Amino acid sequence: MASGRHQGPDDDAGPVRPTSRDVARSAGVSQATVSLVLRDKWHGRVSTGTAEVVRTAARELGYRPNLAARSLRLGRTRTALLVVPALTNEFFARVHTGAARVAAEHDFGMVLYPSPEIAAPAPDPFGSARAALDGVIASSMAVEALATLRADGLPLVMLDSDPGGSEATVNLDIADGMRRVVEHLVGLGHRRLAHVTAAVDSWTFHARARALADALADTPAALVRTERAELTVTGGLEATTRVLSAAPDATALVCDDDMLAAGACKAVRRLGLRVPDDVSVTGFDDLSLATAVEPELTTVRLPAEEIGANGMRALLAVLEERAPDTGVLPVALVARGSTAPPGPAWRHGGAR
Amino acid sequence: MASGRHQGPDDDAGPVRPTSRDVARSAGVSQATVSLVLRDKWHGRVSTGTAEVVRTAARELGYRPNLAARSLRLGRTRTALLVVPALTNEFFARVHTGAARVAAEHDFGMVLYPSPEIAAPAPDPFGSARAALDGVIASSMAVEALATLRADGLPLVMLDSDPGGSEATVNLDIADGMRRVVEHLVGLGHRRLAHVTAAVDSWTFHARARALADALADTPAALVRTERAELTVTGGLEATTRVLSAAPDATALVCDDDMLAAGACKAVRRLGLRVPDDVSVTGFDDLSLATAVEPELTTVRLPAEEIGANGMRALLAVLEERAPDTGVLPVALVARGSTAPPGPAWRHGGAR
DNA sequence: CTGAAAGCGCTTACAG
DNA sequence: CTGAAAGCGCTTACAG
Numbered sequence: 001m002a003s004g005r006h007q008g009p010d011d012d013a014g015p016v017r018p019t020s021r022d023v024a025r026s027a028g029v030s031q032a033t034v035s036l037v038l039r040d041k042w043h044g045r046v047s048t049g050t051a052e053v054v055r056t057a058a059r060e061l062g063y064r065p066n067l068a069a070r071s072l073r074l075g076r077t078r079t080a081l082l083v084v085p086a087l088t089n090e091f092f093a094r095v096h097t098g099a100a101r102v103a104a105e106h107d108f109g110m111v112l113y114p115s116p117e118i119a120a121p122a123p124d125p126f127g128s129a130r131a132a133l134d135g136v137i138a139s140s141m142a143v144e145a146l147a148t149l150r151a152d153g154l155p156l157v158m159l160d161s162d163p164g165g166s167e168a169t170v171n172l173d174i175a176d177g178m179r180r181v182v183e184h185l186v187g188l189g190h191r192r193l194a195h196v197t198a199a200v201d202s203w204t205f206h207a208r209a210r211a212l213a214d215a216l217a218d219t220p221a222a223l224v225r226t227e228r229a230e231l232t233v234t235g236g237l238e239a240t241t242r243v244l245s246a247a248p249d250a251t252a253l254v255c256d257d258d259m260l261a262a263g264a265c266k267a268v269r270r271l272g273l274r275v276p277d278d279v280s281v282t283g284f285d286d287l288s289l290a291t292a293v294e295p296e297l298t299t300v301r302l303p304a305e306e307i308g309a310n311g312m313r314a315l316l317a318v319l320e321e322r323a324p325d326t327g328v329l330p331v332a333l334v335a336r337g338s339t340a341p342p343g344p345a346w347r348h349g350g351a352r
Numbered sequence: 353m354a355s356g357r358h359q360g361p362d363d364d365a366g367p368v369r370p371t372s373r374d375v376a377r378s379a380g381v382s383q384a385t386v387s388l389v390l391r392d393k394w395h396g397r398v399s400t401g402t403a404e405v406v407r408t409a410a411r412e413l414g415y416r417p418n419l420a421a422r423s424l425r426l427g428r429t430r431t432a433l434l435v436v437p438a439l440t441n442e443f444f445a446r447v448h449t450g451a452a453r454v455a456a457e458h459d460f461g462m463v464l465y466p467s468p469e470i471a472a473p474a475p476d477p478f479g480s481a482r483a484a485l486d487g488v489i490a491s492s493m494a495v496e497a498l499a500t501l502r503a504d505g506l507p508l509v510m511l512d513s514d515p516g517g518s519e520a521t522v523n524l525d526i527a528d529g530m531r532r533v534v535e536h537l538v539g540l541g542h543r544r545l546a547h548v549t550a551a552v553d554s555w556t557f558h559a560r561a562r563a564l565a566d567a568l569a570d571t572p573a574a575l576v577r578t579e580r581a582e583l584t585v586t587g588g589l590e591a592t593t594r595v596l597s598a599a600p601d602a603t604a605l606v607c608d609d610d611m612l613a614a615g616a617c618k619a620v621r622r623l624g625l626r627v628p629d630d631v632s633v634t635g636f637d638d639l640s641l642a643t644a645v646e647p648e649l650t651t652v653r654l655p656a657e658e659i660g661a662n663g664m665r666a667l668l669a670v671l672e673e674r675a676p677d678t679g680v681l682p683v684a685l686v687a688r689g690s691t692a693p694p695g696p697a698w699r700h701g702g703a704r
Numbered sequence: 705c706t707g708a709a710a711g712c713g714c715t716t717a718c719a720g
Numbered sequence: 721c722t723g724a725a726a727g728c729g730c731t732t733a734c735a736g
Binding site for chain 3: 032041067068
């Protein structure tokens with residue numbers, strides 16, 4: 001009997017979980033053989049019959065390998081952490097779906113860590129997510145927020161973030177998305193746009209602002225006002241109210257996000273105006289909210305699952321010391337009911 | 353040198369992470385002392401000076417305990433798994449927030465596992481979430497979906513679920529919420545209600561249907577129609593369209609969820625009617641969507657963070673073999689713009 | 705007040 | 721084709 005009598009960490013916890021030792025004993029083989037068979041490394045090393053006996057014994061005992069022991073031995077956990085700024089947001093939910101799918105395909109686990117602070121240093125995810133990790137994927141976070149992680153020397157892949165921040169970055173073509181919004185609006189005849197910008201200090205929103213300015217430079221239209229908004233529907237409503245009082249001649253509101261755009265629509269209506277007749281509104285992200293509101297939002301669809309999947313592929317590459325594919329993913333404009341040509345008053349240069 | 357030459361699992365991976373052995377050597381003490389000091393179990397066993405030396409050495413080396421080794425030794429991981437049917441849903445995001453907060457207070461980690469199938473057996477979360485776990489909290493899932501988990505003999509706490517399903521259940525007062533919706537609607541004068549029910553086979557939606565029928569029994573009002581809807585805005589729209597063609601005399605639509613209610617509002621308007629003038633609509637959950645749409649939704653606010661927090665407390669109790677507190681949490685009706693007295697035509701018994 | 709030793713459960717290089 | 725043994729890094733009961 002090999003059980004360390006005075007060392008047992010736990011003596012009362014219900015039925016004892018079987019170990020590979022138990023399987024070996026039950027199958028009449030060594031622990032090594034059990035490991036080989038169960039890890040599928042037995043071909044040409046263990047006879048087919050023995051393998052079958054081992055598998056049967058494992059099944060009958062309900063054996064499940066102890067992951068802590070395996071990790072300790074292997075020095076690898078086959079687990080990645082996905083850090084996102086918010087769980088509430090569908091975009092991140094979809095990023096997770098994509099990343100988890102690729103992880104599963106490679107027999108990796110995926111653990112999720114919602115870090116409320118996008119820019120501030122996150123509280124130690126190891127104190128919280130706890131699992132031992134092989135690498136980290138962070139979406140739409142500031143590099144500074146990942147300081148603890150980096151200090152641990154873990155491979156880090158950043159998504160929708162400053163390209164210079166980490167060993168690998170997978171990005172969306174934010175600039176192209178904004179350019180298409182501008183083209184769409186200018187094509188409809190809008191000349192005075194306002195920007196409802198997210199008051200969030202992350203690369204993706206800085207990129208949106210920069211792209212908007214750049215895209216506008218090539219057109220006859222101008223940016224007449226920018227207001228910062230807290231990233232909620234109410235934030236969008238309030239910022240838009242400020243925009244329309246400061247720049248009542250704006251005919252189109254470019255919003256950094258669909259939630260902001262939903263709030264903008266509410267603000268427009270509270271001022272007795274109509275969307276899109278009097279004011280056009282655009283969103284960004286194409287969350288399900290975009291089609292829940294009325295009119296439905298013209299917005300930019302981001303390939304959320306795909307960026308998650310590519311992020312996980314990049315992490316796998318880094319882990320295997322291959323060069324990660326850090327291509328920029330294309331986005332698409334989705335035109336819906338919240339945009340239209342500016343109202344007749346505007347087309348004729350009149351005041352509201 | 354104690355490193356097992358031919359056993360090293362990994363020879364190339366960058367700077368070697370320091371172990372407690374390195375800290376001990378650097379501080380000139382034994383590994384045991386390091387462990388005692390760092391786990392804060394040294395009082396009266398190690399001198400203050402030695403403790404300080406150990407702490408300094410650990411800091412200087414950037415030592416972090418290997419969690420796999422600790423788990424293996426302790427047989428406990430201080431990690432709980434939260435299984436939710438969807439990440440996209442704010443309700444679950446808030447449940448997670450509450451559960452993670454309580455977990456952190458007790459130095460527990462919290463790992464999230466989104467299981468797309470509410471009712472079907474989930475794919476093995478151990479293959480996927482991978483972390484070694486002390487217990488599981490599952491929100492709004494069918495017991496059958498947790499078969500794998502239960503088979504592992506892990507303590508399980510269920511949230512917003514069939515009270516009979518597990519060793520501990522923490523529930524919301526769904527029945528009371530539905531009763532208040534009915535009181536509100538009947539109080540406004542509605543007599544013909546229809547139910548847009550979620551086509552999801554989970555306890556919480558069955559409870560909502562049952563509670564609606566029960567509440568209605570005590571009133572002069574009647575349920576004139578029930579339509580099942582896929583749990584999306586579009587699903588709500590389609591089901592409502594069916595409701596209003598089958599039961600054009602319904603003056604109020606009770607929806608199982610805010611997304612469904614948002615879809616219902618869209619359907620009403622597509623038929624040329626107004627919310628709430630012609631048809632009142634109610635939601636359930638009070639997601640931020642409820643105030644993003646217009647009119648804002650009358651709905652039932654569920655204490656999502658609190659149920660998460662109580663769930664984690666219950667799990668902690670089970671783990672410590674104390675009796676879990678499985679109280680039912682109160683909910684509240686939030687009356688907003690999507691409900692009003694039935695239109696004049698209805699009040700006078702006329703047809704639309 | 706401190707250290708030496710055992711052992712948690714696993715995997716793999718090696719010897720047969 | 722199979723087994724015995726070492727060791728991953730930690731914590732704790734025990735001996736001093």
